[in-house]
Structure formats: structure tokens, C-alpha cells
Amino acid sequence: MAQEDLLALLEEDETTEVVGAIFKTSRIINGHSIENTPKGILDVKISHRFGFVNNGLYDLFGLDGATIRIGGDWGISDRISVGLGRSSLEKMYDVYGKIRLLRQSTGKKTIPLSITYLGTAAINTLRFEDPEASNLFQSRLFYSHELLIARKFSEGFSMQIMPSIVHRNLVQTNAETHDVIALGFGGRQKISKRLSLNLEYYYVLPDQLSDRYKNSFSVGFDIETGGHVFQLHFTNSTSMVSKGFITETVGDWFDGGVHFGFNISRVFTVGRGK
């Protein structure tokens, strides 16, 4: 038997290989991607959304104003990560937990999709407009549940769908529903090893929100440099929290109602890792 054949024979024993790096970082743009923060890693994210571009030159196309979110994501295990954030918009605090349910893999055991559950809670901490009224603490809470279902189709192309439900304890008008069901779509195409083009869209099923709210649509780039990922994008959503961009997006793309924005991710190794 020739040596090469023997080597090939020995290699035949297939192993299961988990498909990694479906997205570059744990966010597509506003929403979460299938990626978890790895165990023992603290990922500090600083995100800005400038003002609306259609504010024109007076506001330097929105650059004069910004809403920010500062947050940290922490990998507890290879399957579970949690995060905490504070947004300037509505002085909002948000927390989330993200649990991997299924991982796409090839080889001996083939799994076509990765599935992750994402649960978030957020609290608006603006002062009550009327301190005299009987204000309820619960009225400021928001929750969301999302299932992130992703597949890496090729080395450079990945897609994700996100069936989502947002629960608002208090809604602005009776015409709006407390639970808002939406279906999110996300995708990325790598342009080079360190650059990718990302798209994200959340479609809110009809008859749940007032007409002034639009579906969130965002397009952007991920630029990776070692320990940093820079995400630069245009989005019609102002909020960076699920309940905000899914149910309270007011910008209209056709009218220039978009924000320029960025997320900067910097990772620190905190635990010992593996």
C-alpha cells in the first residue's frame, strides 16, 4: 500500500467540526447576531447613533447630536453569555442573556443551523412626567424574546432570521398591543478577510403599532483589527435596545430619516478562558 493511501485511510475517521465565525461580532447592527461572547472574555461595546442625516448641514447631517449606549458583554461559558448596557435615550438600562441551543456543524455529525435564544429586559429611568400621578414602576419595564436562527452558507456568506416578541408593560395608546411580534432578517457578506457588509431588517407584523412607526432597516460594515471590531452603519432606528429598534423606529429611509452610527467593540481577556 502506498504511503499516501495509508495517510488518507487514517484521516478517514471523520470528526465533527463546529462552524464558527458566522458573524464577526455579537451584533449584526442593532440586533444580536448568533455569536456569543467567548468564555472568559469581556467585550466592551461603545455605540453611537448620530442625529438624522436629513437634519441637513445646520446639524452637519446629524453629527451634532448623538445617542449612545455603553455596555459590556461577558461570556460565562461557551454556551451562555450575558450583558448589561446603559443608553442615553430614555436613560435606559438593559440586560440580556443569550443561550446557545444548537450549533451548526459539519463532519460526522451534520447540523445545518445554529440556534440561540436571546432574552432581554430594559427599564426606562427618565423621571416620571408627572410625579404626583400614581406611577407604577412596572410601567417602565420592557422585555423581549428572540430566537436567532443562523446558517453560514459559505466562508463569506451568512444569514440569520430572528422571530421576535417584544412585551411592553405600558403602551402609549389603546390601539397598540402590549406584545409586538416581529420577524428579523440579517445577513453578512465578507468583502475581504477583515471587512464585511451587513444588512439587518426587522419586519413588524401589521396592526400592532401606530402608523408613525417604521420597520427597522440598517446597512453597515464590520471592520476588524485584531482585538477591535468597528461597525459603521446607517440605520433608521435611534435606539440600540430590542424594544426600541423593533417597536419605536421613526426614521424613514425614503426621506433621509437615517442615522449614521457606529459600534466599537474591544475585547479583554478576563478569565483564564479554556
Next chain:
Amino acid sequence: MRTYLILLIAVCVYLPFSNTLAQTYFTKDASISFYSQTPLEEIEALNEKAVSILNFDENSIQFSVLMKGFHFKNALMQTHFNENYIESDKYPKASFASTAMDLTNISLTEDGDYVAPVSGILTVRSKEKEISTEAIISVNDGKISGKASFTVSPDDFEIEIPSLVKGKIAKEIEVKVTANYQLYEKS
């Protein structure tokens, strides 16, 4: 009938010899590690699933390893290794095949450590690099094991390192190989 008989005799006579002559050893769990150290960063990775064949008849050794099987302490380093530097989806394997090796002074019946000079071609990312080193082949109670080390550079395999992280990846990367072989028996 006569031809069969001759064949049978030939096989019977040859078989015992072939077993002792076919000195091919193999392993599926050789370990390969590499180590890069700069003042800014220490990078270490280990793969314990390398396949290797050590052939005493042909005086040769071969290795093959899956790049995605290298484990790093830092999960992000592992992602970057596969995604940005090795491009493991495009180049899933690395291999080594000896072009010259001297195993003649090794006695498989006598315990001890034997020095075996080896040179060959290391292929990573489909780029070839000539490696020469000295392997230590140990015989212990009929068990064969080997170890070797050598250095490579990212340049050897046209691995681009962006200027921003240049200070974190060493120009000389130390590779260590250890393998515990077992006799390959033809089935």
C-alpha cells in the same frame, strides 16, 4: 492446483516475514503545538489530533493535521487564527512529508533514544517550506515514540499580518511535535 499450492506455500512462508519486515508505525493522536512570544503577547496553540506515519522500510515520516483542530487559550485568537491568518476554510490541512530521513541506526528491539536527522517539506496554506531538524525516536519496551521541534515564520507561508498587530506575532514561531506510534497491521 499446483499454482495454488505454490501460492499458498509462498504466502505461508512470506507472511511471517512480511510482518516483521513491514515496519510501518502510525498514530492518529500526535500532538503539535506552536508558540509565539513577543513582549506584547504570548500565543500558544495545541492540536492533539495529528495523523502520522513512520515507515522504517522507506525511511520516511509523514504528518497531516487539521488547522481547525488547534486549540488556543483565548477563543478569539483561535477565531482569528482560522479566519484571518490561516484561512482554514480555504486551506483546511497542513502536512509534512520527509524527503530524507535516516532511521537505519534505530534498533526496534533495543530500548533507547535515537537521533534521526530528518528533512522534508512542510505545507501550510498550500505553500511549501523546506524543514530540516533532528527527531528523537525513542524505543521503550517495543513502543515507538518520537519528538522534534523546529521554527517557522509567518512569512514562509505568505501569512499577512496587519501593521496594527505586528508587534504581537513573533517572526520566529516554535513548533513542537510529539507522537506515540503503534504498529500498523495490514488487515
